Amino acid sequence: MNLMQDAPNVVSEDGLRTLLAEGHSADVVCRVTPKRTGAQWSGVWTVHCVSPDGETRRLLVTARNNMAAREFKTINGLSSFLAGLGASIISIPMFEGEVASHKLDVAG
Known part of the structure; x- marks a missing residue:
């Protein structure tokens, strides 16, 4: 059983990279x-992959345990992750419940 294929509401880091290149966005949600x-x-x-039409949201999960949400505990870790995905401008929500959306710069 391929959990990444059978669990439509989650995405791996590799899957996130692929979907971002196809026009999806990465939403950063402040949990605490x-x-x-x-x-x-x-x-x-946490990071969620959102389809271009906004209809589909997938939670980024860890590689070690496909069903555990990948949580970022520091701004440095989160910004390093987003930069590694190719984000050229990084916005980080600072209050619980806030969301910041990131799309790859296709021109750059």
């Missing part, structure tokens, strides 16, 4: 309002 500790901001963010 971050707090500043020294020079670092820590909270909880």
Whole structure:
């Protein structure tokens, strides 16, 4: 059983990269309002892949356990992940429940 194929509401990192190249967006959802500790901001963010028409949302899951949401606990980790996907401008929601959408820059 291929969990990534059989679970339509989730996506792997490789699947996310493919879908972003096809015009989907990556929504960053703030799950826990971050707090500043020294020079670092820590909270909880998840990433969702959204179809161009907005009808389909898939939660990014870990490679180790396909059904566990991939959570980012620091702004540095989240921004590094988004930059690695090819995002040229990164927006990070700072309050629980807020969402920031990212699309790849096809011109760049």
